[in-house]
Amino acid sequence: MTLISASGRVWTMNLCEGEAEEQNLSGSFMLRIGLAMLQGARYEHAEALRGAAKELGISLEIVDLRRSDQVSRLDGVVLPGGESTAMKLASSSEMLYEALWSEIEQTDLPVLATCAGAILLCENNLLSASIDRNSYGRQIDSFQAPLQVDMEISVLDSLEATEHSRDEYGHKPLMVWHEAEPESEDFPGVFIRAPRFISFECKAVVFLKDETVGVLEKNRLALTFHPELTRDHRFHRWLLQRAGERR
Ligand code: GLN
Numbered sequence: 001m002t003l004i005s006a007s008g009r010v011w012t013m014n015l016c017e018g019e020a021e022e023q024n025l026s027g028s029f030m031l032r033i034g035l036a037m038l039q040g041a042r043y044e045h046a047e048a049l050r051g052a053a054k055e056l057g058i059s060l061e062i063v064d065l066r067r068s069d070q071v072s073r074l075d076g077v078v079l080p081g082g083e084s085t086a087m088k089l090a091s092s093s094e095m096l097y098e099a100l101w102s103e104i105e106q107t108d109l110p111v112l113a114t115c116a117g118a119i120l121l122c123e124n125n126l127l128s129a130s131i132d133r134n135s136y137g138r139q140i141d142s143f144q145a146p147l148q149v150d151m152e153i154s155v156l157d158s159l160e161a162t163e164h165s166r167d168e169y170g171h172k173p174l175m176v177w178h179e180a181e182p183e184s185e186d187f188p189g190v191f192i193r194a195p196r197f198i199s200f201e202c203k204a205v206v207f208l209k210d211e212t213v214g215v216l217e218k219n220r221l222a223l224t225f226h227p228e229l230t231r232d233h234r235f236h237r238w239l240l241q242r243a244g245e246r247r
Helices: 042-056 084-091 096-107 116-123 234-245
Strands: 002-004 010-014 019-023 030-036 059-065 076-079 111-114 129-132 143-149 187-191 196-200 203-208 211-217 220-223
Touching: 030 042, 030 096, 030 234, 042 059, 042 234, 076 116, 076 234, 084 096, 084 116, 111 116, 111 234, 116 129, 116 220, 143 211, 187 203, 196 211, 220 234
Parallel strands: 030 059, 030 076, 076 111, 111 220
Antiparallel strands: 002 010, 010 019, 129 196, 143 187, 143 203, 203 211, 211 220
């Protein structure tokens, strides 16, 4: 499979043989992606980023973000889902978010924001959207549903089986939805005490029937669901490709 990005960079994937390679017109490089580690589904995002990097055949460094002095020289950033109130509290001592918001604003850093991450983007005026927290109800009202995606991200027709391993702390990423193997046109949406976009002036890109559950503005992709809990890495590939185009 060959992907050609807007900047003309060519990504070649040869996943059938279990190998992926990239032909990068400007030479090889390693992407530095920051992952906000204050609270929430962080390890699952790390695993999804590693999977997406493998699928694109690129080298990746994941920077665990906890402090304000870590946000420079990033190629992209992931804001995980979890509990936005807890995230804000956890950020207050080391001022991570304040530094991140100004970095995103000033450099147009590519962002993948999921669920609580999308709430934080909206609250900090980094997205022309307003959002309603816990809009589908309580935890017990969480649900899964197929979503329609209107973005230029290729769908992989074969996937390597991935076995998630434990990290140094014994944490094993949680997978909620295993059924998307190989990737299908519909995206497997996992909604956990999810917010809802009430109004927005950015581009609607992911849909749950008639409802918009993903929006894109500049380099910022905000999703109200949890793509990192599935084996479909297309949104993580989008982030890596956007990040790579800016090199
Ligand atoms: N309900 C959470 C909040 O308001 C978001 C839920 C999630 O990220 N899964 O912060």
